Amino acid sequence: xxxxxxxxxxxxxxxxxxxxxxxxxxxxxxxxxxxxxxxxxxxxxxxxxxxxxxxxxxxxxxxxxxxxxxxxxxxxxxxxxxxxxxxxxxxxxxxxxxxxxxxxxxxxxxxxxxxxxxxxxxxxxxxxxxxxxxxxxxxxxxxxxxxxxxxxxxxxxxxxxxxxxxxxxxxxxxxxxxxxxxxxxxxxxxxxxxxxxxxxxxxxxxxxxxxxxxxxxxxxxxxxxxxxxxxxxxxxxxxxxxxxxxxxxxxxxxxxxxxxxxxxxxxxxxxxxxxxxxxxxxxxxxxxxxxxxxxxxxxxxxxxxxxxxxxxxxxxxxxxxxxxxxxxxxxxxxxxxxxxxxxxxxxxxxxxxxxxxxxxxxxxxxxxxxxxxxxxxxxxxxxxxxxxxxxxxxxxxxxxxx
Amino acid sequence: xxxxxxxxxxxxxxxxxxxxxxxxxxxxxxxxxxxxxxxxxxxxxxxxxxxxxxxxxxxxxxxxxxxxxxxxxxxxxxxxxxxxxxxxxxxxxxxxxxxxxxxxxxxxxxxxxxxxxxxxxxxxxxxxxxxxxxxxxxxxxxxxxxxxxxxxxxxxxxxxxxxxxxxxxxxxxxxxxxxxxxxxxxxxxxxxxxxxxxxxxxxxxxxxxxxxxxxxxxxxxxxxxxxxxxxxxxxxxxxxxxxxxxxxxxxxxxxxxxxxxxxxxxxxxxxxxxxxxxxxxxxxxxxxxxxxxxxxxxxxxxxxxxxxxxxxxxxxxxxxxxxxxxxxxxxxxxxxxxxxxxxxxxxxxxxxxxxxxxxxxxxxxxxxxxxxxxxxxxxxxxxxxxxxxxxxxxxxxxxxxx
Numbered sequence: 001x002x003x004x005x006x007x008x009x010x011x012x013x014x015x016x017x018x019x020x021x022x023x024x025x026x027x028x029x030x031x032x033x034x035x036x037x038x039x040x041x042x043x044x045x046x047x048x049x050x051x052x053x054x055x056x057x058x059x060x061x062x063x064x065x066x067x068x069x070x071x072x073x074x075x076x077x078x079x080x081x082x083x084x085x086x087x088x089x090x091x092x093x094x095x096x097x098x099x100x101x102x103x104x105x106x107x108x109x110x111x112x113x114x115x116x117x118x119x120x121x122x123x124x125x126x127x128x129x130x131x132x133x134x135x136x137x138x139x140x141x142x143x144x145x146x147x148x149x150x151x152x153x154x155x156x157x158x159x160x161x162x163x164x165x166x167x168x169x170x171x172x173x174x175x176x177x178x179x180x181x182x183x184x185x186x187x188x189x190x191x192x193x194x195x196x197x198x199x200x201x202x203x204x205x206x207x208x209x210x211x212x213x214x215x216x217x218x219x220x221x222x223x224x225x226x227x228x229x230x231x232x233x234x235x236x237x238x239x240x241x242x243x244x245x246x247x248x249x250x251x252x253x254x255x256x257x258x259x260x261x262x263x264x265x266x267x268x269x270x271x272x273x274x275x276x277x278x279x280x281x282x283x284x285x286x287x288x289x290x291x292x293x294x295x296x297x298x299x300x301x302x303x304x305x306x307x308x309x310x311x312x313x314x315x316x317x318x319x320x321x322x323x324x325x326x327x328x329x330x331x332x333x334x335x336x337x338x339x340x341x342x343x344x345x346x347x348x349x350x351x352x353x354x355x356x357x358x359x360x361x362x363x364x365x366x367x368x369x370x371x372x373x374x375x376x377x378x379x380x381x382x383x384x385x386x387x388x389x390x391x392x393x394x395x396x397x398x399x400x401x402x
Numbered sequence: 403x404x405x406x407x408x409x410x411x412x413x414x415x416x417x418x419x420x421x422x423x424x425x426x427x428x429x430x431x432x433x434x435x436x437x438x439x440x441x442x443x444x445x446x447x448x449x450x451x452x453x454x455x456x457x458x459x460x461x462x463x464x465x466x467x468x469x470x471x472x473x474x475x476x477x478x479x480x481x482x483x484x485x486x487x488x489x490x491x492x493x494x495x496x497x498x499x500x501x502x503x504x505x506x507x508x509x510x511x512x513x514x515x516x517x518x519x520x521x522x523x524x525x526x527x528x529x530x531x532x533x534x535x536x537x538x539x540x541x542x543x544x545x546x547x548x549x550x551x552x553x554x555x556x557x558x559x560x561x562x563x564x565x566x567x568x569x570x571x572x573x574x575x576x577x578x579x580x581x582x583x584x585x586x587x588x589x590x591x592x593x594x595x596x597x598x599x600x601x602x603x604x605x606x607x608x609x610x611x612x613x614x615x616x617x618x619x620x621x622x623x624x625x626x627x628x629x630x631x632x633x634x635x636x637x638x639x640x641x642x643x644x645x646x647x648x649x650x651x652x653x654x655x656x657x658x659x660x661x662x663x664x665x666x667x668x669x670x671x672x673x674x675x676x677x678x679x680x681x682x683x684x685x686x687x688x689x690x691x692x693x694x695x696x697x698x699x700x701x702x703x704x705x706x707x708x709x710x711x712x713x714x715x716x717x718x719x720x721x722x723x724x725x726x727x728x729x730x731x732x733x734x735x736x737x738x739x740x741x742x743x744x745x746x747x748x749x750x751x752x753x754x755x756x757x758x759x760x761x762x763x764x765x766x767x768x769x770x771x772x773x774x775x776x777x778x779x780x781x782x783x784x785x786x787x788x789x790x791x792x793x794x795x796x797x798x799x800x801x802x803x804x
Contacts, residue, residue, distance in 0.1 A: 004565055006513050007504040015495055015505075015635065018488070021580050025483025027452025028459045030444035031435065031474040032610040037489055041607060042432035050429025057430045066518045066555040066606040071472055072433040073607060081427025086420070087439055093417055102409040103417075110676075111408050111689050116468045116721050116731060153468040163406055178423050203605065204468040205443060205475060208434040233417065274512075287513050319518050321723045329518060 004286045043073055044141060054079045058145025061273045067319055067329045068118060069148035071203050076210035077123055080181040083230055087214040096235035099165030106214050109200060112155040118326035119220040120294045121227055122147035122266045124250050127383040135399040140276045149327035152218050153201035158193045170236035175217045178232040185226040186240030195220050221296025221325040222264040225250060252381055254365060268295035268355055269384040270303055270347035281395035284338035290331040295349035302348040303330040309342035309402040341391040342402045358385035406688045445475055446543060456481045460547025463675045469721055469731045470520060471550035473605050478612035479525055482583040485632055489616040498637035501567030508616050511602060514557040520728035521622040522696045523629050524549035524668045526652050529785040537801040542678045551729035554620050555603035560595045572638035577619045580634035587628040588642030597622050622727040623698025624666040627652060654783055656767055670697035670757055671786040672705055672749035683797035686740035692733040697751035704750040705732040711744035711804040743793040744804045760787035
């Protein structure tokens, strides 16, 4: 006997028949969607009518489990909506400092050698509410919903660049989307030749419209905005393009007076999803504490979890396989005694990096602000400190700084 | 230069702007679905109106890539539709030969230790058209669409059985669904204690309605029908229940006169998805040949691919990580000379099993039939022989026996 005691002893044979067990069920559709009872497991939208400004759709991490994000719930940020691209007409062009400029149809790309890999994509502004002076009372979705993880399948960018022939003078490439904004970001050629991919499939099917259909640039572990969606052109250049997003949005001035520019890594980070705000504990006893860890610097090596605000720590189990630059689900058993508790996780990656404390992140990178939940209001970027959840006697979970 | 020569040399700067690049795109929805240009990447339905008979929804393997199946496109077979279960009211009961019968709410199950694992689920009747006397001209979806693969997250059944306390007399369990059919199958206790799971999440989100929402039995690698969906009761027994599906549908009489009963493994198998019928080759040159391999006996060890009907073979690359009882994507480069070719794959698993020839499968297990595409018309089960695709000079792909 494990002593979980979370179940009721019953005379099972007397289980009543509910209505759904007494009549035929629904027809199976051509494309399945979740049960109508799962309406809350949806993305929260910052601009549901698609008005002419940025849209955020956040992943409901507190209602998910496992090691990646289903396509319907992958986070999206779009600055000019999702273009409705006809894949037969779309072209990807590689030009600039190359021996031979090339244009690829989607069909042609599908003939090249492909690879599949799990990779997280995270907005540089994810978790920005943690820069606020007071802990924002919100769910893991509202605080950390701008990171997701999927299996991406496509063609390594190095394969295409080899075919085009890189001029040795080229040190950067400028990736440009086919959205009406023509969003562009500059990427060092070294990253392009390392693990950059032209992603054609997301979790087995074609990319979702909001995630770049029919193709996007995937830069595993690097700032989400650089993973240019609806990818249309790649220009090889000597210098970066100094585009809007690299010189303004993702280049805040740091406390030391320098701009936080051309710093691309989404550094090692973790947060607890279960329990978390919105999930009320139903009395003392056994609970599994679980969450997500990831790093742009490779595999997660270790996650420690505390239930007493940092006095004592337990090492969490990591769900195998632990993959580089992908979500790692961590889990640790916990018996709640019904008293106040503070849960927090801290992750290490295989490169030896560890999540900094919140004070360290703020001292190095940010300025604190009044409590608001809209990430766009926070110029501070790249929060990768811890998140603390206080368990109250009622079983409610609150966001605290600890 | 790799010499793929699949692209056009262009003056890229002159790329025209399509309409979607000149106006704002669509609003991002709460739950994302594929582009309207991907309508063909949907499940084919054998009973689209949900009439009172079995429904099949088949996975479009020829339009997918990667290592698992997105939730919208996971195959479904339901004999009485998808029940619309209220998760707050649903109970899982474990009873029969146990020390203490137990009832679990979904919330209670969510507090137990959970695990995540990739696992394929395959109908015993998948690929049944390959028993026909003449090769059925159909897509990989029509021939092999009753197998899919997903990451399942839930509670190990062994954890719950330990809590209930198994009476040593118990050798089987009878798993029963909450569908109006109360579909039930008998499972040896040894499998239940090995790797059986009460699955609560599919690819990160709650199970799809057609795949057993809010919970199903997952028996990695075993006959799909045994992975009881909408799981409601598990009764521990001395003997199997001799239910309809184990004594009729999945117990065909073999050529040797014995019933093919209580044989559960979905044995080592592979098929090529790219190219395959419906995907016409656009002229000679480089193509990637890729497909799916899987086995109930563990990891895939090797996949060999021929392009000349078996005269010569090349070893395919296996996409890492290669996981036990899950899809393994294999890939091999191929240069089509424009002449007739016959593609076929053959897989080995880590237990040393190899795909038998078609003749061996039929001699051992089946009887051939006239060519029809409806699996229900084929009493023969568990086809795991090879599938051969002939490439015609036009680039069309046909199903042949070779």
